Amino acid sequence: MGAAIGIPLTFLLILAFFITLSPQISAVSYPINVWPKPTAFSWPHPQITLLSPNFKIHFPLNPYLHQAANRYRKQFIEEHYNPLVVPHLNLTSSPPLKSLTITVTDDSAPLTHGVNESYTLTIPSPEQSTTATLTAETVWGAMRGLETLSQLIFGNPSRVACDLYIHDEPLFHHRGVMLDTSRNFYGVSDLQRLIRALSMNKLNVFHWHITDSQSFPLVLPSEPELAGKGAYGEEMKYSPEDVKRVVEFGMRYGVRVVPEIDMPAHTGSWALAYPDIVTCANMMWWPAGVDWTDHLAAEPGTGQLNPLSPNAYKVAKNVIHDVVSMFPDSYYHGGADEIAPNCWITDPEIQAFVAKNGTLSRLLEIFVDSTLRYIISLNRTVVYWEDVLLDASVNVSPSLLPPENVIFQTWNNGPSNTKKLTEAGYRVIVSSADYYYLDCGHGGWVGNDTRYDQPPGTDIGDGGSWCAPFKTWQTIYNYDITYGLNESAANLVLGGEVALWSEQADSTVLDSRIWPRASAMAEALWSGNRDATGRKRYAEATDRLNEWRNRMVTRGIAAEPIQPLWCIRNPGMCNTVHPFLAS
The missing domain is CATH 3.20.20.80 (Glycosidases)
Incomplete structure (x- = not known):
């Protein structure tokens, strides 16, 4: 049994990450944010295409997944997020992506500690297929995948990354x-x-x-x-x-x-x-x-x-x-x-x-x-x-x-x-x-x-x-x-x-x-918090967190800023090249 939701507006999916946890999976670097960063991805030929105005989501008939699909559908339609840093990617002339199929292995798994939250998202090249797939062991993993999709949506008219593969799961339950x-x-x-x-x-x-x-x-x-x-x-x-x-x-x-x-x-x-x-x-x-x-x-x-x-x-x-x-x-x-x-x-x-x-x-x-x-x-x-x-x-x-x-x-x-x-x-x-x-x-x-009642200095x-x-x-x-x-x-x-x-x-x-x-x-x-070489990745995370904070604000979450907007508009200029050493 399944259901489908039609989306009358197009939406844009663009994935841009900086590291990979698998040597077989390639990394790219564009100023587009997904938070938290997925554990593994591949985008060997970065390209984007339009999403069909009649795009549909097919999913199992689970009440919580149904509600999530409706919720994300509304968000896809209404958010129209404008990135702080707009990516420069060429739109392909390929056919639009027409649908997303969600498959869940166990749609009755309860929400409890240790439940499987992994998911796999595949958006094929339009020449190969016009259907994207989101597969998960549980409804809760499917929700995590839908959230990743929602963060990749912006622009009007909206577009979508293609020839893309993500596998994602948490380190800690x-x-x-x-x-x-x-x-x-x-x-x-x-x-x-x-x-x-x-x-x-x-x-x-x-x-x-x-x-x-x-x-x-x-x-x-x-x-x-x-x-x-x-x-x-x-x-x-x-x-x-x-x-x-x-x-x-x-x-x-x-x-x-x-x-x-x-x-x-x-x-x-x-x-x-x-x-x-x-x-x-x-x-x-x-x-x-x-x-x-x-x-x-x-x-x-x-x-x-x-x-x-x-x-x-x-x-x-x-x-x-x-x-x-x-x-x-x-x-x-x-x-x-x-x-x-x-x-x-x-x-x-x-x-x-x-x-x-x-x-x-x-x-x-x-x-x-x-x-x-x-x-x-x-x-x-x-x-x-x-x-x-x-x-x-x-x-x-x-x-x-x-x-x-x-x-x-x-x-x-x-x-x-x-x-x-x-x-x-x-x-x-x-x-x-x-x-x-x-x-x-x-x-x-x-x-x-009385700690505050002290002589100046x-x-x-x-x-x-x-x-x-x-x-x-x-x-x-x-x-x-x-x-x-x-x-x-x-x-x-x-x-x-x-x-x-x-x-x-x-x-x-x-x-x-x-x-x-x-x-x-x-x-x-x-x-x-580390890249594939074992180094902490807080440096590259800064730009992504700026972008993610801005998106949270547009979603009604009054998150505080972490830098002046000038830093975001002038990439790298707010970094330091000098190590801070403990005295």
Whole structure:
């Protein structure tokens, strides 16, 4: 069974890449952008031809592929992208290309971790055939191929590259963005726009950090008071219907939505509904006159679930049950980061526990053992931040964290912690704050900060941003997430996520904080950041990223510029020929 979509407007496909991963496949260099760069291609005789005004797309009858084909059809018709640098290629007098046939081997493969996203695109010479082909193992791979086609469309009237072959597949299965919606709220339309941009960049995971100490915006059927009292306001909640819209939107764009409900720390907002289950709630995060080692939270917003409270488990398990019911993905992110020892110590019951030779690590083990078992019983793989195993003060024994059921997400110490975890046999998602934290470098946000009250000329260092400096797209692009790992350890790295914590971000800056820096990670995790000789390819990526950023803007994604327009109009003039050496 199949279907066809007719396109009444012509469109242009032009492929221009700079390197190849196969010695049998040739490379060309034209100022045309595809992002992320495909892994293999051939265009031995660069030429273009018109596309027939009656061009049709034939595809299997899968509902998500059907929606994608309709969506791309609309985009092909309406976008008319004008490149910043127009290629100079001669139009052939050959017959126009009349159709695209999409073939999918398994059109029922679910959208889950590890699903095959490869595709092959062939656009023959018009003398040979007037039908292009897009073949993929799954619907999700076909979507990636359609995105490549969409990026190759521009001009009016539109034209298409011919005698062209692309084979493409990602290096890493997990490629995503984490967004925190607790510190500042984002509407459903913001989340949908983020998902749409993820799909454009061939990223496939939206890690939704939904709740934290600051607010609890998620309405849960079993625990409505958590959002009823913990949300910032009635208009700043996510209803079950909102979640369904976001999850379904992700399916339409081939993007998984992975929920995170952080616990037992980062739960101060729970205390508004259940003050009896949260320790140190609504206390000063760093009391006056005490050393940093005695802080009650890593930032303003205190509160941690009490592992000795039976009611804490009742509420936590209701939360987990409802979230698993609302989010179909096989991954459930349980957080478990940044336990502040002194927050627990404020509680008399915990004080008595410690006085009887109990430890705070044992408290965390009690909590994690109970909740982890429950999450696993709901047929979910659990993702935790690395702290639960690697924190120097409060951690859990590896015997309670089976590698077959637990994945760790790293954020500290760059490649070092990735190495520790993979060598211990754990799968890892990389989100190193040294490379992948998008909120870094915007200065401090706490009030009454005396670091800024200094005599003129005083160096205030990181400016109050704990993870400064700002992570440039080059920093992100050049990060090798398997650096220093042997082959077996590298195989345990599932991929990576850039992260936007929202202390200083909301919907007004969402696009510019994420894009095009997340695009840099997208290419590095899809086809790598090196050319065939092993050299980093950030130099040639600059022009392509300029072009891709411009196209994202035309598609309604307010990505920030990476260079003045003058640089783009004067190729090479903004480069440096002098190496910058560390002092």
